[in-house]
Amino acid sequence: MKETYYVGAYWLARRETAEECAHRAEAFFSLLASCDSSLAHWFKKDRTLKKALQHRLEADAASLAKLFHQQAQKEGRFATDGFSLRGWNGVTHEAASSMSLRCGDASASLSNLCLFDPPAEGPAEERVLQALVLARILRAMAVAFEPEWGIATSHELRELVVPESAEGGTFIGWLTYFSHRRGPLPPLPSPVRTEPVEDKGTLVILSPERFTASxxxxxxxxxxxxxxxxxxxxxxxxxxxxN
Structure with missing residues (x-):
């Protein structure tokens, strides 16, 4: 069975305004565009393909802040509820990718997050599902959103390495990001490599080759x-x- 991969960054209970979330999202989309040519343009998700292609996602901070304010007004959100966004790169074949974002939520029980689903087939999959490219995507999340923890891995590998006792905790993947606020990393065995992410945290890369549960x-x-x-x-x- 073919493995499916995802990239995600998570942080808890950090209230931010629509403008603050918009500036973070703008930075993320800008960095994401440099990761692969298929990630330069985004569309808001809709009920049908035709409608979705009519709604180009303007990724500048002013447009995103306006979108977040409209969302809060339409949904009657409280100031502590944060803002959400779902996007798709407008590709209908094997290069299709999607992303989702929740930012500014002050809840201590529901994490803020940025998720990216990479292409599942074809040349785009081969380009994106490489340690170097996934590291750039995870780094973009870390720089833009300053999460506490992030990961790039396959769903199947997660099921094999996460013990039942770790439910609700964090875990290791092919690539894993740890904010400095979680503490220093211990020595790790070869061929594991670590990379600093500005002054924010550390990226742990288990292997340069595609990491699989098989x-x-x-x-x-x-x-x-x-x-x-x-x-x-x-x-x-x-x-x-x-805290």
């Missing part, structure tokens, strides 16, 4: 790294941002 060596490495990080206190649940 490769026993990959699963063993992921479990080894997971144990080391858990012992160092890095795989705890997300904490409210002001």
């Amino acid at each position: 490769n026993p060596a990959h699963v063993a490495l992921a479990r080894d790294v997971s144990e080391r990080l858990a012992q160092a206190g890095l795989l705890t649940p997300l904490r409210p941002w002001n």
Whole structure:
């Protein structure tokens, strides 16, 4: 069975205004456009393909702030509810990608997030599902949104490396981002590589080759790294941002 991948960044209980979320989203879309040619333009999702293609997503801060304000007014949101956005890159074949965002939510039980679903087939999949490109995408999320934790991995690998006791906590993936606020990383075995993300955190890359649940060596490495990080206190649940 073919594995499916995703990239996600998560943070908890950080209230922000429509303008603050819009500036973060603008930065993210700008950085995302440099990751692959198929990620330069986005459309708002709609009920039909025809309607969706008529709604180009203007990714500048002013337009996004206006969109967030309209959303809050239409849905009767409270100031602590945050804002959401769903987008699609306008491609109807194998290069299709999608993203979703929740930003500015002050809840301590529902995380803010930025999710990216990469292409599932064809040349676009081969271009994007590489450690170098996924690292750029996860780095874009980290720089724009300053999450506490982020990950790029397959759903199938997650099921194999996340212990039942870790429910509600964080976990390791092919690529994993840790904010500095979670604490220092322990020494990690070869071929694991770490990269700083500005002054915000660290990106952990388990392998330069595509990491799969079907490769026993990959699963063993992921479990080894997971144990080391858990012992160092890095795989705890997300904490409210002001803690």
